[in-house]
Amino acid sequence: MNAKKVLVAGATGYLGQFLVKELKKRGYWVRVLIRKEAQKGMFKEVDDIFVGQVTDPDSIQGITKGIDWVFSSIGITRQKEGMLYMDVDYQGNSNLLKEAVKEKVEAFQYISAINGDKLRQLKIFEAKERFVDELKNSGLQYCIIRPNGFFSDMKDFLSMAKAGRVYLFGEGHKKLNPIHGEDLAKVCLDQMMLGTKEITVGGPDILSQNDLAVLALKAWQKPIKITHLPDWTRRFMIWLLRTFTSSKTYGPVEFFMTAMAFDNIANCYGSHKLEDFYKLEVEKMKKNKQ
Template identity: 75%
Template structure:
């Protein structure tokens, strides 16, 4: 049984829910950040729920009181409700960090994404990495987790395969090893315990985009039909949507296609 008190921000998300379970299994006292009262029912094992909006600093007062560790998985893949990547991935986390610093929190962990530090030209990574910079400069003990995609993200392949054909940019030989949320939650806690500053995490199975496409098509009992699109189409598409749409539209497109840039 640990005497550490921890806060999980992003507790209602895919990774956040696994992280709460992992921490409770290891005997930690856990406070979950939720956005509305109805979300309390998601957490029957946590010790405390704190209702707040990360975009509203005044609502965060007291959120890190008596907290030793903060785990933040806060981030958005698609901008909505008028909120941008900079509003949530950067400013929301920065607001939380400010509370942690004021309350003397011991350590702060943030989950970004693999390659984010090398892809700052993309809107979503620009916001994430701006916060990483602030976290590193804050003086608090920190750790940054960089997962190579979640297993749940592979639904994009399944959704495409349902139509009977998967479209890939390039030759489809790019490899990745997505990790399940339950496994990543273990890595998150272990990293906080070890004191490691930056950790890249991935699953055991390393698969090419071609192999992922084949698995997705087989899952739907479809014949293997994969179309490989020239990489210039990806670059042209990103350039086009950047010119004629808002960040709300082109941000997710950049994010999805960033796998081809790594």
């Protein structure tokens, strides 16, 4: 049994679930934070379950008592249930950090995103990076992980491909190396053990958007049909949404559309292939339909 006691906040999310499994595999004592009693069934192997909401500081009092390391992947992509990025990605994590400082935890790891520090003008990054600043000034040992897109984020290409055609903005040459949650969980723990301050993390394969489209269409066994839309349409859509909708609506679209205009290449880690992930997802979708 590892002597460290660990808290995983965001445990029910894509990365959080893999992180819990990796920590238990390596013998750590693990406490998870969940929002609802009904989520308890998701965690059979953990040592302690704490029910509370990071957006309600009173409900998480004492959550870090006896804890050495905190891992937080708390954040939202789509703003719903009346919650904005500032409420969750910033304030929720800030509430958790206050508890960690109070209990003098040894180290706090936060999962932000690649290029978040360079794209603070986006609503989602404005909130994440405000918390990053606060964590760095907290006096605690910190570790900022900046992952590239998760495999789960790449499902949008699969959804388009199912209909037989993938639409891309520009020429489709921009590259990224998305990472599987299992691979990322290993990196998160390894970097915490090493005492790394800040690192960008991506998967083993650097792929262009055209490559992603081809992989998605092949997974559905469809002919390769890709339509390239002029890049001005992407910029116009962002302007249109910012002008005529609230940040609740345009936040996630602004994030994805802005990210698509850059190369997003992070340090390469892991062994999972996106091609295999796509094939498994298609099999799942076909089974669910039966």
